[in-house]
Amino acid sequence: MPRKRTVTVLGTGGSGLTAAIAAHDAGANVQLFEKADLVGGTTAWSGGMVWIPNNHLEAAAGVADSRDEAITYLMSMSHGLIEQHMAEAFVDAGPLMVRHLCDHTPVEFRTIADFPDYHAEFPGGKTGGGRSLDTPPFSFEALGDWEHRVTPSPYYPDPRLSIYDTPLGQALPTPVPEEELARRSRNRERASGQALIGRLLRGCLDRGIEPQTNARATELIVRSGRVHAVVIEFADGTRQIDCDAVILATGGFEWDESLKRAFLRGPMTHPVSIETNTGDGLKMAMRVGAMLGNMREAWWMPVAEVPREEVSTGVNLIAGIRSLPRCIMVNRSGKRFTNESANYNAIGAAFHDQDVSAFDYANLPCWMIFDQGYVERYGFPVTSGAPGVPPPQWVARAPTLAALADRLGIDGAALDATVARWNAQVAAGRDTDFRRGEAAHDQWWGDAMQRGGPGAALGPLDEAPFFAVELKSGALGTKGGPKTDINANVLNVDGEPIVGLYAAGNVMASPMGMTYGGAGGTIAPGMVFGFLAGRHAAGKPVLPLDAAEQNA
Numbered sequence: 403m404p405r406k407r408t409v410t411v412l413g414t415g416g417s418g419l420t421a422a423i424a425a426h427d428a429g430a431n432v433q434l435f436e437k438a439d440l441v442g443g444t445t446a447w448s449g450g451m452v453w454i455p456n457n458h459l460e461a462a463a464g465v466a467d468s469r470d471e472a473i474t475y476l477m478s479m480s481h482g483l484i485e486q487h488m489a490e491a492f493v494d495a496g497p498l499m500v501r502h503l504c505d506h507t508p509v510e511f512r513t514i515a516d517f518p519d520y521h522a523e524f525p526g527g528k529t530g531g532g533r534s535l536d537t538p539p540f541s542f543e544a545l546g547d548w549e550h551r552v553t554p555s556p557y558y559p560d561p562r563l564s565i566y567d568t569p570l571g572q573a574l575p576t577p578v579p580e581e582e583l584a585r586r587s588r589n590r591e592r593a594s595g596q597a598l599i600g601r602l603l604r605g606c607l608d609r610g611i612e613p614q615t616n617a618r619a620t621e622l623i624v625r626s627g628r629v630h631a632v633v634i635e636f637a638d639g640t641r642q643i644d645c646d647a648v649i650l651a652t653g654g655f656e657w658d659e660s661l662k663r664a665f666l667r668g669p670m671t672h673p674v675s676i677e678t679n680t681g682d683g684l685k686m687a688m689r690v691g692a693m694l695g696n697m698r699e700a701w702w703m704p705v706a707e708v709p710r711e712e713v714s715t716g717v718n719l720i721a722g723i724r725s726l727p728r729c730i731m732v733n734r735s736g737k738r739f740t741n742e743s744a745n746y747n748a749i750g751a752a753f754h755d756q757d758v759s760a761f762d763y764a765n766l767p768c769w770m771i772f773d774q775g776y777v778e779r780y781g782f783p784v785t786s787g788a789p790g791v792p793p794p795q796w797v798a799r800a801p802t803l804a805a806l807a808d809r810l811g812i813d814g815a816a817l818d819a820t821v822a823r824w825n826a827q828v829a830a831g832r833d834t835d836f837r838r839g840e841a842a843h844d845q846w847w848g849d850a851m852q853r854g855g856p857g858a859a860l861g862p863l864d865e866a867p868f869f870a871v872e873l874k875s876g877a878l879g880t881k882g883g884p885k886t887d888i889n890a891n892v893l894n895v896d897g898e899p900i901v902g903l904y905a906a907g908n909v910m911a912s913p914m915g916m917t918y919g920g921a922g923g924t925i926a927p928g929m930v931f932g933f934l935a936g937r938h939a940a941g942k943p944v945l946p947l948d949a950a951e952q953n954a
């Protein structure tokens with residue numbers, strides 16, 4: 403009988419916990435280490451959605467999907483950055499990962515009806531949902547001693563609600579009944595990323611895999627060409643942990659200024675991930691000769707600075723609220739510069755545009771401008787203000803556009819002209835400058851009561867007072883790191899596997915290039931390559947599938 407392998411997993415986000423479960427279920431002893439004092443990483447802070455094309459729940463939701471369509475979709479958005487074999491690995495293993503977790507752990511998924519892919523009009527894209535999955539709420543009581551050891555999300559003030567419960571997750575928005583919320587409170591249920599991590603963590607605990615927290619991995623030990631140990635700093639000292647394989651699931655490098663300066667394609671000043679993601683895994687992999695890939699990219703996200711008493715991190719994500727009618731984004735020239743309703747990852751590129759004459763970034767700084775009509779209809783969703791409630795005092799406001807421009811230090815005449823042009827386009831029902839409101843994404847993320855047409859995203863700015871919030875270039879995390887093969891085995895600079903070393907999640911060279919396929923587009927590849935890493939490290943690789951398995 404072959405000796406049981408010992409696999410060490412570093413990091414307790416979605417990628418790490420999935421890797422731990424997969425390695426255990428393939429027969430390995432698993433040890434799991436986490437740098438922070440609480441577990442779950444950014445995944446626990448997230449919406450907890452996962453984007454898995456061709457998953458087994460789609461058919462039940464009435465969506466036809468296929469391996470070919472999913473690969474075509476990803477490759478159509480590659481711009482030379484996505485390697486076909488890695489896209490294929492993701493598409494082939496995704497449904498297997500979902501099935502494995504649903505069959506063998508407390509993890510459950512459900513489809514969100516009609517939630518479109520982020521670039522649904524590309525070949526193989528889906529306008530009718532199915533690929534974006536959500537995790538139902540989970541009772542944290544089931545975690546026993548671990549109930550209070552999952553990092554709470556600063557971004558979702560009511561942990562009982564998932565995206566599924568909000569207008570974004572529903573074809574016909576319906577609030578969750580009070581009795582259901584009360585039931586969730588009684589059961590100590592948490593939703594979104596909390597539910598995903600809670601379920602994965604329960605799956606680990608059921609297998610006897612207990613994370614060790616305050617345990618920061620710092621160095622990989624290589625002997626005879628293979629990684630056979632990792633050095634970990636514990637509260638009471640540093641120890642070498644021997645093993646047969648190490649899986650890096652330590653998140654991105656978005657909290658390390660020098661790594662960001664060295665690699666990212668443009669400014670990214672406001673990460674919204676957990677602050678322990680400082681590129682430790684990247685540095686460990688570089689020290690043992692890993693080839694790097696996709697280093698310029700991040701999961702981009704426009705962000706606003708907010709008072710810490712409103713959101714403890716001092717920032718908030720500006721995602722769906724940009725898509726609503728009656729707001730636009732302008733740069734310091736007072737001009738619109740992009741489709742404000744585009745998905746957050748795509749918009750990141752607009753922050754990196756350069757004005758070559760001025761030798762400066764053309765769209766930084768920039769502002770989201772909205773009017774009283776927006777406040778009446780949608781409130782101030784940056785900090786969850788209800789419709790009609792005036793935005794807090796820190797939000798800039800003025801009775802006229804010229805006065806607002808003056809306050810922001812931008813050209814008032816230009817802002818007036820921009821808004822006049824925008825209002826005329828809205829009246830004509832078409833944004834001829836940036837095609838806002840045309841894509842299925844824009845129509846879904848805009849006003850839920852006007853879905854199915856450009857009106858979900860188009861609306862005039864014509865009711866004083868006018869408001870402005872400055873937007874910053876942020877990210878959910880970086881997505882470059884050690885390159886891997888299809889089973890998440892890290893490659894060296896000569897393209898050979900580094901025996902015993904794996905990477906999954908934001909620490910790895912993302913197989914997604916610059917793309918964000920749909921809601922759940924970042925956690926999904928992390929969990930899929932975590933699954934592949936765990937299985938391969940334990941000696942039971944998933945890939946390659948044969949032709950029959952690919953089409954099963």
Ligand SMILES: Cc1cc2nc3c(=O)[nH]c(=O)nc-3n(C[C@H](O)[C@H](O)[C@H](O)COP(=O)(O)OP(=O)(O)OC[C@H]3O[C@@H](n4cnc5c(N)ncnc54)[C@H](O)[C@@H]3O)c2cc1C
Nearest residue numbers: 413415437443444445448449450451619907908922924925
């Ligand atoms: C508000 C919000 C909503 C989001 N919603 C979604 C969504 O619905 N769907 C989606 O796909 N994406 C979403 N994202 C993005 C997503 O959360 C991340 O991209 C993803 O969770 C990253 O997963 P990961 O496993 O790679 O890293 P993480 O979940 O960040 O986990 C990495 C872990 O590694 C630990 N670590 C770091 N260094 C070391 C070390 N040296 N030793 C040991 N441990 C270490 C960290 O402390 C951390 O716990 C959202 C993000 C935010 C902020």
